[in-house]
Amino acid sequence: MNIRTFRIGGVHPEENKLTHDVATKVAALPKQAIFPLSQHIGAPAKPVVQKGDKVKVGTLIAEAGGFVSAPIFSSVNGTVFKIDTAIDATGYRKPVIIINVEGDEWEESIDRSDKLEQVKDHPELTPEEIVNRIKAAGVVGMGGACFPTFIKLCPPPTAKAECVIINAVECEPYITADFRLMMEHADEILVGLELLMKGAKVTTGYIGIETNKMPAIELLTKKCAEVFGSTEYHVEVVPLKQRYPQGGEKQLVDAVIRRQVPAPPAIPVNVGAIVQNVGTAFAVYEAVMKHKPLFERYTTVTGKRLKNPGNFLVRMGTPMKDLIDACGGMPDCDNKLLAGGPMMGKALTSTEVPICKGTNSVTIISDEEAFRKEPNPCIRCAKCVSACPMGLEPYLLAKLAAVKNWERAEKEEVVSCIECGSCQFTCPAHRPLLDNIRQAKSTVMGIIRARAAANAPKK
Numbered sequence: 001m002n003i004r005t006f007r008i009g010g011v012h013p014e015e016n017k018l019t020h021d022v023a024t025k026v027a028a029l030p031k032q033a034i035f036p037l038s039q040h041i042g043a044p045a046k047p048v049v050q051k052g053d054k055v056k057v058g059t060l061i062a063e064a065g066g067f068v069s070a071p072i073f074s075s076v077n078g079t080v081f082k083i084d085t086a087i088d089a090t091g092y093r094k095p096v097i098i099i100n101v102e103g104d105e106w107e108e109s110i111d112r113s114d115k116l117e118q119v120k121d122h123p124e125l126t127p128e129e130i131v132n133r134i135k136a137a138g139v140v141g142m143g144g145a146c147f148p149t150f151i152k153l154c155p156p157p158t159a160k161a162e163c164v165i166i167n168a169v170e171c172e173p174y175i176t177a178d179f180r181l182m183m184e185h186a187d188e189i190l191v192g193l194e195l196l197m198k199g200a201k202v203t204t205g206y207i208g209i210e211t212n213k214m215p216a217i218e219l220l221t222k223k224c225a226e227v228f229g230s231t232e233y234h235v236e237v238v239p240l241k242q243r244y245p246q247g248g249e250k251q252l253v254d255a256v257i258r259r260q261v262p263a264p265p266a267i268p269v270n271v272g273a274i275v276q277n278v279g280t281a282f283a284v285y286e287a288v289m290k291h292k293p294l295f296e297r298y299t300t301v302t303g304k305r306l307k308n309p310g311n312f313l314v315r316m317g318t319p320m321k322d323l324i325d326a327c328g329g330m331p332d333c334d335n336k337l338l339a340g341g342p343m344m345g346k347a348l349t350s351t352e353v354p355i356c357k358g359t360n361s362v363t364i365i366s367d368e369e370a371f372r373k374e375p376n377p378c379i380r381c382a383k384c385v386s387a388c389p390m391g392l393e394p395y396l397l398a399k400l401a402a403v404k405n406w407e408r409a410e411k412e413e414v415v416s417c418i419e420c421g422s423c424q425f426t427c428p429a430h431r432p433l434l435d436n437i438r439q440a441k442s443t444v445m446g447i448i449r450a451r452a453a454a455n456a457p458k459k
Contacts, residue, residue: 001239002239003211003239003240003241004238004239004240004241004255004256005240005241005243005246005255006243006246006251006252006254006255006389007254007260008254008388008389008390008391009386009387009388009389009390009391009422010243010244010245010246010251010387010389010422011243011244011387011422011425011426012242012243012244013173013244013342013343013425014173015173015212015242016173016174016302016304017173017174017175017176017179017212018174018176018302018303018304018309019174019176019180019300019301019302019309019310019311020176020179022176022180022309022310022311023180023184023311024180024181024184024298024310024311024312024313025310025311025312025313025326026312026313027312027313027314027315027318027322027323027326028322028326029076029101029104029315029318030076030101030315030317030318030319030322031100031101032081032098032099032100032101032319033074033075033076033078033098033099033101033315033316033317033318033354034086034096034097034098034317034319034352034354035061035062035072035074035075035096035097035098035099035316035317035354036086036088036094036095036096036354036356037062037065037072037094037095037096037097038088038094038095039070039072039140039146039316039356039357039358040069040070040140040146040147040148040357040358041068041140041145041146041147041148042065042066042067042068042069042070042147042148043064043065043066043068043069044065044069044094044095045062045063045064045065045069045070045071045072046062046063046064046065047061047062047083047095047097048060048061048062048063049061049062049080049083049097050080050083051080051081051082051083052079052080053079053080054078054079054080055074055076055077055078055079055080055099056074056077056105056106056107057074057075057076057077057104057105057106057107057110057295058073058074058106058107058109058110058292058293058295059073059074059107060072060073060074060293061073061074061080061097061099062097064138067151068148068151069148070135070138070139070140070148070357071136071137071138071293072097072138072316073137073138073293073294073295074099074295074317075295075296075315075316075317075318076099076101076104076315076317077101077102077103077104077105077106078099078100078101078102078103079099079100079102080097080098080099081098081099081100082098083095083096083097083098084096084098086098086352086354087349087350087352087353088353088354088356089339089346089348089353089356089359090346091346091348091349096354099317109291110290110291110292110293111289111290111291111292112290116187116188116191117191117285117289117290118191119191119194119195119198122289125195125198125288127153127198127199127200127201130153130195130198130199130288131150131153131154131199132150133287133288133291134149134150134153134199134284134287134288135148135149135150136287136293137283137286137287137288137291137292137293137294138293138294138357139280139283139284139287139294140280140294140357140358141276141277141280141358142277142278142279142280142282142283142297142357142358142360143167143247143277143279143280143358143360144340144344144358144360145358146356146357146358149276149280149283149284152200152269152274152275152276153196153199153200153274155269155274156269158270159267159269159270159272160269160272161200161201161202161269161272161273161274162202162204162272162273163202163204163205163206163257163272163273163274164193164196164197164200164202164204164205164206164273164274164275164276165205165206165207165208165252165253165256165257165268165273165274165275165276166189166193166196166205166206166207166208166276166277166278166281167208167247167249167252167275167276167277167278168182168207168208168209168213168216168220168277168278169208169209169210169240169246169247169252170210170213170247171210171242171243171244171245171246171247172244172245172247172340172341172342172343172344172345172361173244173341173342173343174300174302174303174341174342174361174363175300175302175340175341175360175361175363176300176302176311177279177297177298177299177300177311177360177361178277178278178279178298178360179213179216180298180300180311181278181279181282181298182209182213182216182219182220182278183215183216183219185282186216186219186220186223187223188282188285188286189220189278189281189282189285190220190223190224190227190228190235191285191289192280192281192282192283192284192285193205193207193235193281194227194228194233195284195285195288195289196274196276196281196284197233200274202274203232203233203234204233204234204235205233205234205235205236206235206236206237206238206256206257207220207224207235207236207237207238207278208238208240208246208252208255208256209237209238209239209240210239210240210241210242210243210246211239211240211241211242212242217237217239220237221237224236224237238255238256240255240256244343244420244422245343245344245389245418245420245422248389248418248420249261249267249268249275250268250389250390250418251389252275253268253271253273253275256273257271257272257273259271259272259273263413263415263416264415264416279297279298279360283297294316294357295315295316296313296314296315296316297313297314297316297355297357297359297360298311298312298313298314298360299311299312299314299323299355299359299360299361299362300312300360300361300362300363301323301324301326301327301361301362302361302362302363302364303331303335303363303364303365303366304365304366304369305331305333305335305364305366306324306327306328306331306364307327307328307329307331308326308327308328309327310326310327312326314355315355316354316355316356316357317354317355318354318355319351319352319353319354319355320337320339320348320351320352320353320354320355320362321351321352323355323362324351324362324364330351330364331364331366333366333367333368334366334367335364335365335366335367336364336365336366336367336369336370337351337362337363337364338361338362338363338364338365339353339359339361339362340359340360340361340363341361341363342363342365342370343420343421343425344419344420344421345361345363372430372432373430374430375429375430375431375432376429376430376431377429378395378429378431379428379429380395381428382395383426383427383428384422384423384424384426384427384433386426387422387423387425387426388422388423389418389420389422390413390416390417390418392412392413392414392416392417393412394423394424394433394434394437395423395431395433396412397409397412397414397417397433397436397437397440398431398432398433398436398437398440399436400412400414400440401414401436401437401439401440401443402436406440406443406444406447409440409443409444410444410447410448414437414440414441414444415441415444415445415448417437417438417441419434419437419438419441421434423437
């Protein structure tokens with residue numbers, strides 16, 4: 001077996017895939033669903049419902065607020081309680097739509113049958129029609145970035161797509177939602193990949209999977225041969241060495257097709273690749289073939305002290321507390337609650353934060369596990385430089401942030417940082433490298449935007 005990986009940096013945290021073999025359960029409906037209007041990169045969605053309106057599962061409740069945006073659909077049947085603000089995963093109060101749940105009646109346009117639809121049976125699915133259906137269904141990147149999927153399928157004129165790469169790496173510790181999805185819905189994922197390739201007008205596809213998921217590698221390799229063996233499409237399952245952050249777009253492109261994406265504003269399509277998460281491929285299948293908007297997703301709920309960690313098919317808007325209770329409740333100790341995994345997840349202040357399009361995991365770690373050791377002076381070991389998958393110098397970027405030298409930080413390409421945390425993870429002096437770099441990156445990006453606005457032609 002030819003096992004590949006990316007060439008620069010990376011670390012190998014303890015896996016802790018506690019729910020690897022736990023079959024997915026359908027989560028119970030919440031009593032009240034909360035829908036943040038910013039569940040994607042770009043402009044927030046705009047409400048199209050009012051207090052007192054009746055909605056069904058799949059009803060449009062907020063339309064896209066701009067080109068880089070995505071609509072939001074109700075995941076429940078009920079009555080709009082109010083349009084208000086609530087705390088989301090950022091820790092700030094943001095606009096939301098709150099719906100009181102009264103049943104489970106779905107929009108009649110959604111095909112709820114188990115029949116597997118094939119692309120060859122739908123001649124009406126032109127590339128343009130595929131993209132339009134994906135856009136209309138509110139599909140975004142399901143790996144956590146939440147970039148509207150239709151935009152990736154329409155690259156700028158200066159770039160030409162050559163292949164679609166499915167990101168099935170799931171290199172973040174603890175999370176197993178994508179693995180369970182592959183084991184339980186491999187057929188639908190492959191139809192989703194075919195739709196993505198047809199939408200992008202390419203005939204080459206890859207599925208990158210790390211070798212700690214051998215059952216998924218074997219299953220998808222077998223099914224790819226059956227599905228694509230006698231077609232115009234060349235699809236290959238690529239086994240990848242276990243290495244974090246291999247799920248990063250640029251790292252995955254390097255591992256799979258041996259091309260390195262330049263610094264921002266370059267994106268994977270600039271070297272011929274369109275990268276989509278495996279959950280996105282499944283959502284594309286449901287959106288295009290079943291006319292089902294994106295309103296539920298696979299999510300892992302996990303933690304070493306959680307009584308019954310598991311994987312769930314959960315409706316958007318469900319408070320995390322409901323899922324934690326379904327796993328036996330919050331452990332009886334001081335805990336840290338994360339939306340996502342321990343490397344890139346966001347610490348939350350409330351269990352009432354709802355599941356959103358990008359919530360691939362709810363992770364609970366004890367304060368003992370999360371405790372940060374006292375930082376010491378840098379010992380100039382350069383471990384952070386060796387670990388950085390973007391080839392940056394984290395110790396330098398962190399120092400520039402501390403002294404607020406934003407001009408130098410920009411020159412040192414701080415905006416290329418993918419915030420993976422590899423530098424901080426590997427630092428023997430326990431320095432808060434990522435914390436400082438995030439501050440520098442945010443500040444520099446603000447400066448760049450302000451400069452671009454000042455230099456824009458006056459209308």
